[in-house]
Amino acid sequence: MENINLKDIIADSGFRFNKSLGQNFISDKNLLDAIVADSGVTGDDVVVEIGTGGGTLTRAIAAVAKRVVSFEVDENLQSVLALSLKGVDNAEVVFRDVMKMSDDAIRRFVDGKFKVVANLPYYITTPLVMRFLESGLDVESLTVMVQQEVADRFVAKPNTPDYAAITLAIRMCGEAVVTRRVNRNMFYPVPNVDSAVVRIDVDRKKLENENLPLIRKLVRSAFAMRRKTLANNLSAAFGIDKQTAADRLKAAGFEPMVRGEVLSLDDYIRLSYQFR
Numbered sequence: 286m287e288n289i290n291l292k293d294i295i296a297d298s299g300f301r302f303n304k305s306l307g308q309n310f311i312s313d314k315n316l317l318d319a320i321v322a323d324s325g326v327t328g329d330d331v332v333v334e335i336g337t338g339g340g341t342l343t344r345a346i347a348a349v350a351k352r353v354v355s356f357e358v359d360e361n362l363q364s365v366l367a368l369s370l371k372g373v374d375n376a377e378v379v380f381r382d383v384m385k386m387s388d389d390a391i392r393r394f395v396d397g398k399f400k401v402v403a404n405l406p407y408y409i410t411t412p413l414v415m416r417f418l419e420s421g422l423d424v425e426s427l428t429v430m431v432q433q434e435v436a437d438r439f440v441a442k443p444n445t446p447d448y449a450a451i452t453l454a455i456r457m458c459g460e461a462v463v464t465r466r467v468n469r470n471m472f473y474p475v476p477n478v479d480s481a482v483v484r485i486d487v488d489r490k491k492l493e494n495e496n497l498p499l500i501r502k503l504v505r506s507a508f509a510m511r512r513k514t515l516a517n518n519l520s521a522a523f524g525i526d527k528q529t530a531a532d533r534l535k536a537a538g539f540e541p542m543v544r545g546e547v548l549s550l551d552d553y554i555r556l557s558y559q560f561r
């Protein structure tokens with residue numbers, strides 16, 4: 286598929302960027318192809334893109350995938366997309382706010398399993414990722430461009446400053462890897478942060494763990510006040526006294542003064558059996 290000149294198309298169409306929608310577009314063909322390669326998408330895959338923007342990534346995905354459904358909130362992009370997606374017959378752009386769509390509304394466009402590939406709007410990165418990961422939709426993987434510090438949090442190891450509730454929330458659904466770091470100068474207009482591509486492979490078995498709601502509550506409460514001990518946070522969240530919380534920690538093999546940030550997902554799973 287031939288390259289398109291996004292800057293010319295935008296200039297010709299009179300489109301004005303809306304900063305509050307996180308509109309930082311990519312036009313570099315090598316980077317676009319690299320994101321698609323990182324996603325592992327093949328001709329058998331249906332792909333959901335979040336944020337069509339100028340349609341450059343949509344084109345790169347469509348060149349490889351069976352079909353692309355791309356959601357975009359900004360209808361002002363219609364004239365840009367009419368030009369940039371000309372001749373691409375396996376991509377459909379849906380002008381909707383994806384955060385306001387129910388699972389059933391999304392299923393009307395993609396029924397069955399799909400992969401997400403997106404250069405995400407950074408003002409709602411985490412809610413968007415969690416919306417797809419924790420939904421009832423059949424998502425196989427998400428390959429997403431996010432800001433670098435968010436990527437570091439997604440893949441952090443226990444007992445490091447980046448390790449957070451979101452690290453564990455993602456690990457409860459699958460495995461995340463950073464596939465590449467991307468300099469801010471690769472975007473147009475240039476944002477004030479560097480970025481990274483993260484791929485999250487969804488593991489259905491993890492999502493079927495019967496203790497999942499309890500594990501989620503344990504993790505949320507463990508990081509509610511990071512400086513407090515886990516026993517303190519658990520006592521507040523579960524309405525039990527500190528000694529009971531400490532006893533349950535001990536029964537699961539942890540020191541009573543342990544902090545939530547040193548426990549791995551397997552540790553939280555083990556602890557959940559003391560709270561059933």
Ligand code: SAM
Nearest residue numbers: 306309310311336337338357358382383404406
């Ligand atoms: N995919 C394009 C690219 O890589 O050049 C655009 C990426 S840009 C970082 C993010 C896009 O998401 C913007 O076009 C923005 O208008 C759109 N967007 C923001 N919030 C959205 C929402 N809630 N639902 C759908 N699209 C949204």
